[in-house]
Amino acid sequence: MTEELILAGCLTNNAAAQEALYARFSPRMLGVCYRFAKNREDAEDMLQESFIKIFSQIHQFRNEGVLEGWIRRIVVHTCINVLKKNKKFSDSIDITYASGIGTKEETIPSIMQAKEVVECIRLLPIGYRTVLNLYAIEGYSHREIGEMLDIEESTSRSQYTRAKSMLEGVLVKKKIINEPTTKKTFFGSSKIAK
């Protein structure tokens, strides 16, 4: 079934078309939810809520962009809303906890690199993780992140910087990436990942 047919079916509230849409996008969208959520159960709840919104608002999609992008945006916003509703995002960022995450090596399965990277992201504190997800992976600007999370743009920047540094450390420890080397530039030195 092509995407056009699926879309047309969903617009007429056709159950088969809805199931086809769900089958096509749910695995990737659950991956998105999982990066935001505390555990798999929370992620599935987020996915469920997202798809209910998607099917009820499908008539608002105007074929101006890619369907997956539109679905993804709804999923991300739903995840953020759930986190805000559960006050998980407002939890203070515990730097001590964050610095100790490298010791949790045994919790990371080494089946697939993608899964390893996602699991490393999930080891970050919720605030760091959310900002990193939104900025580096979902492509939102710091201004948009600030609006979404009700924080200052500068806070978003600083949290992202810390999250990135922390995640780099974890990925290096897991040997997923090489240790960044210091590169001398005209303005000073900066670390780059190999």
Add this chain to the structure above:
Amino acid sequence: MDRKFHTNDFERLLKEMSDEFKMYPSKRIWNSIYNNIHPQRNWPSVGMSISLIFTLIIVGHLNTSKPTLDSRLASIQPVYSNSNSILFNPIVFSSKFIDKSIADNQTTTLNGNEIGSNQLINSNKLNSNLTITRQLNISSNKQLSNKVIGSNILDNHQEIAQIQSSSSKEHSYLNKEVQSLSNLTKNSIELIAEKTSTETGLGQISYITPSEKSNFEDLMNTTSKNEIVRRYAKNDISEDLQNEINSLKQKGLSQNNQKLISAKDKEWIENYALHNRKATKKWAGKLTTLAYVTPSVVYRSLSYNPNYFVNTSSNSPASLRSANQALSKEVNQTPAMGLEIGTGLQYSILKNLSIKAGLQLNFSRYSTKAFENSHPFSTAITLHDFKSNTNYEIYESTPYSNQAGLEAIKLHNESFQFSLPIGADLKLAGNENVQWNVGASIQPTFVIGGKNYLISSDKRNFVKEPSLLNRWNINAGFETFITFKSNGLTWQIGPQFRKQLFSTNSKKYVIEERLLNYGFKVGVSKLIK
């Protein structure tokens, strides 16, 4: 919003990896989504559920609302005289019985038609009795089942009872009643005329006579509808009707009744009401079922039996006391967890006092520190001979030592008991919802089984000797607890102390062991209504 991808290698890596990452949701998620976006698809199942519940209610109602009288009536066959007249028929019988049970004692009978305490001729009753008349004609031809008729009449009369109670209160209802009465009276006269004209030798019904018929016609002709209403409003209709009824009764109705119902049947009617009276429960509201569990810590006390205590220097109480202290020091024991599970009944005899009895299973255990040796060796335990009133020693072999050995172990002294606690609870304070109580019980106990390790005469070894285990014992229990009500149940929580009154072991063994349980009881009780 377009996604703004960052060119940094690290961020590109993250994005690529994250986009590759997929997870497959469980089927449950799709089902939930589907149910949410298609709520109308749930209606068939909801409809099915409702219809199923409705069917169950109807079936339940039909099963429970059938009076047991039906079966008894069905078993009673019509009694025919030699002239083929019906002397007793369960149909008439049932109508009389039901009327007797639902109407006042002042109810009188007119050709089988009933007049209630409000003295108003009930059209429905006429209807039902006319039905009886018709059915009796058929019955005389022996073509209809008595059971069907009987149950129809029962239903009719149950409705009549309800109508009677409301009709006496509402004047508007009176008009309807009189209207239908008037119509039905005409019908009844016609029916009676028809009956009398079609009567043949097959079955002459003895309780309607031509003179009664004419009287009835006269009554209804002289009393028009409007007249009935007017006179009812003046409250004088009852008197007239009563007079008419009395005159008809005088003319031989009583004789017919005597023919219709035998003395035996009359007795049955009277007995039925007597024997089917709802039994009053004297214990209702006072009896409570109780279930509880009491985790406990078990200790034991060891002492010499003062009757058999023999000391080389002195048998004085002081000497006994010091010997007991020494004995306790010799044995190194640790308490262990025990458990009591019980159920019972509680009966409130006074406002603040209730007695209780029940069944209880006890598991008691404590541990003794000991040493196990690779080889058993001989040791002696002291017993008492009641005939000669002297102590003697028997020799046993045991691998367990009290003082030194190859391997340190714990000997688990266990006891499984079955007891019948009988006691009382006293309410000290509280209101209806929360109360503070104290309780005490005496518990005759049977020891189902267990393990006991006896200390040897020289206190150096432990001997396992199940044959010396005392099978019967008595425990005393003391408790204080708080009760509170929740969801129709009453919960009991509080500490409990239980002491074994006699030794665990046989009287022959000179050292007595008594168990002490310190527990915390959690119970739940429910009032039996």
